[in-house]
Amino acid sequence: MTAPVLVWFREDLRIADNPALSAAAATGSPVLCCYILDEESAEVRPRGGASRWWLHGSLAALNVELESLKAGLLLFTGAAREVLPSLIKESGCSQVFWNRRYGPERQIDVELKERLRDEGIAVTSFEGRLIQEPGRLTTKSGTPFKVFTPFHKAALRAERSSEPLPAPRSLPAAPVPARLLERTVALEALRLEPTKPDWAKEMRASWTRGEEGAHERLYTFLENGFQGYATMRNRPDLESTSLLSPSLHFGEITPRQVAHAARHAIDSGRSPASERDFESLRSELGWRDFSYELLFDNGEIVSTNINRAFDAFPWRDDAKGLAAWQRGRTGYPLVDAGMRQLWRTGFMHNRIRMVTASFLIKHLLIDWRHGEKWFWDTLVDADPANNAASWQWVAGSGADAAPYYRIFNPVMQGEKFDPNGDYVRRWVPEIAGLPSSVIHRPWEASASVLESSGVKLGETYPLPIVAHAEGRQRAMAAFERMKSESGPSA
Numbered sequence: 201m202t203a204p205v206l207v208w209f210r211e212d213l214r215i216a217d218n219p220a221l222s223a224a225a226a227t228g229s230p231v232l233c234c235y236i237l238d239e240e241s242a243e244v245r246p247r248g249g250a251s252r253w254w255l256h257g258s259l260a261a262l263n264v265e266l267e268s269l270k271a272g273l274l275l276f277t278g279a280a281r282e283v284l285p286s287l288i289k290e291s292g293c294s295q296v297f298w299n300r301r302y303g304p305e306r307q308i309d310v311e312l313k314e315r316l317r318d319e320g321i322a323v324t325s326f327e328g329r330l331i332q333e334p335g336r337l338t339t340k341s342g343t344p345f346k347v348f349t350p351f352h353k354a355a356l357r358a359e360r361s362s363e364p365l366p367a368p369r370s371l372p373a374a375p376v377p378a379r380l381l382e383r384t385v386a387l388e389a390l391r392l393e394p395t396k397p398d399w400a401k402e403m404r405a406s407w408t409r410g411e412e413g414a415h416e417r418l419y420t421f422l423e424n425g426f427q428g429y430a431t432m433r434n435r436p437d438l439e440s441t442s443l444l445s446p447s448l449h450f451g452e453i454t455p456r457q458v459a460h461a462a463r464h465a466i467d468s469g470r471s472p473a474s475e476r477d478f479e480s481l482r483s484e485l486g487w488r489d490f491s492y493e494l495l496f497d498n499g500e501i502v503s504t505n506i507n508r509a510f511d512a513f514p515w516r517d518d519a520k521g522l523a524a525w526q527r528g529r530t531g532y533p534l535v536d537a538g539m540r541q542l543w544r545t546g547f548m549h550n551r552i553r554m555v556t557a558s559f560l561i562k563h564l565l566i567d568w569r570h571g572e573k574w575f576w577d578t579l580v581d582a583d584p585a586n587n588a589a590s591w592q593w594v595a596g597s598g599a600d601a602a603p604y605y606r607i608f609n610p611v612m613q614g615e616k617f618d619p620n621g622d623y624v625r626r627w628v629p630e631i632a633g634l635p636s637s638v639i640h641r642p643w644e645a646s647a648s649v650l651e652s653s654g655v656k657l658g659e660t661y662p663l664p665i666v667a668h669a670e671g672r673q674r675a676m677a678a679f680e681r682m683k684s685e686s687g688p689s690a
Contacts, residue, residue: 203294204230204374212299212451213258214411215265217364219326220297230374240279243304248577250546256392261410271371275385290380299328304499332489334496344497346599352486364457406545414447422465426473430480436549437623445581455485491589501588509686510597516565531664534614537627546580557594558608563671568595604679614640
């Protein structure tokens, strides 16, 4: 009998446009598909709670898809550098296929490739996560890009236009030896879903996990949200974004599939979206690639300032302020709406992510790493590249970062991007009765307006924990102090 081949799934939980899976199917050999929940390797950052919840549903959906192809998904736990060689030996696999990773965990893959090839096992890896793989593009001087715009322009020039791969029509299932089967783990035994308490009820109502759910969201976006995306994507009160970020992170859909479908929707006349809308969407996918370029070149961006001058920044130790921010009790309605949306649904609109991050870092002078850690635990799309790169961008410590003196005014941001207050009313219902003219600044409402709206500042809704002017002044003073301690390059 032909020796089986193995597909090792990671953040590529789909069957369509999956180069590793397609290559395995093309061998004509029996196929084993596996996923290893690695919570032991030092290079692998443990997932947060919301991400673990999403992973459960994504694995369940992938198993259904694979079973429809006459295969299935074997689940294992443990350090991947030990588990993978063992299951290859027990199953008699002659080849291994996977799609590449780009963070510190790629060291595991490098070691496994060398070890398995020494043992006579063919290992083949593929680009399957991004449009532009990290490490391929450099500046004219041969150095990695540190600014997004030139990176994105270079990426567009280098982009290869190819159709996304179709899903395999079938996968000849490999027999699983009884000894190996005994080592597999049931999905429920991974304990990815919360139980007591079950805090994911609203997440289940908000999301459909898995490849099919991802394509349903893409279809809905192209039909209803793509037209005007270039300008409307900043409006949290409208359904104007794709909501594909968790599926892109888990690889339930690829950025190439998204870009290809968007391009086809315009060219076929199915969508009245403009070229500007497409370019804006493509730019967002490009920022994702750029974030992975930063992670690839700076493996410790989760914990280390890219701009090391910020190592001298005088952060404040403010547990009370951090807790108020986490709970959506800062007294700034737009900030609080975003933090409550995050807690209840595992998601936050991108514009609001910038506003809430700026508030924590600059109004409260709390180290950006506390915010990154909170988002890592509460976001269903928590991504090691996007999350850390974006926090460093807001902090001013990252590559191509916003200047530190760019401090978002949460009131002005609310009035500009949530002009009628609909977003705030949805997530901060205790002030929903306020008129639009003051809903983003309730402390300026008259006593009669507050009373008629049922709002008691300091009781039913908090007063601002810091005045905007005071927060800005304090932030600028801290920045000047950092510059004086670290030198003019800061």
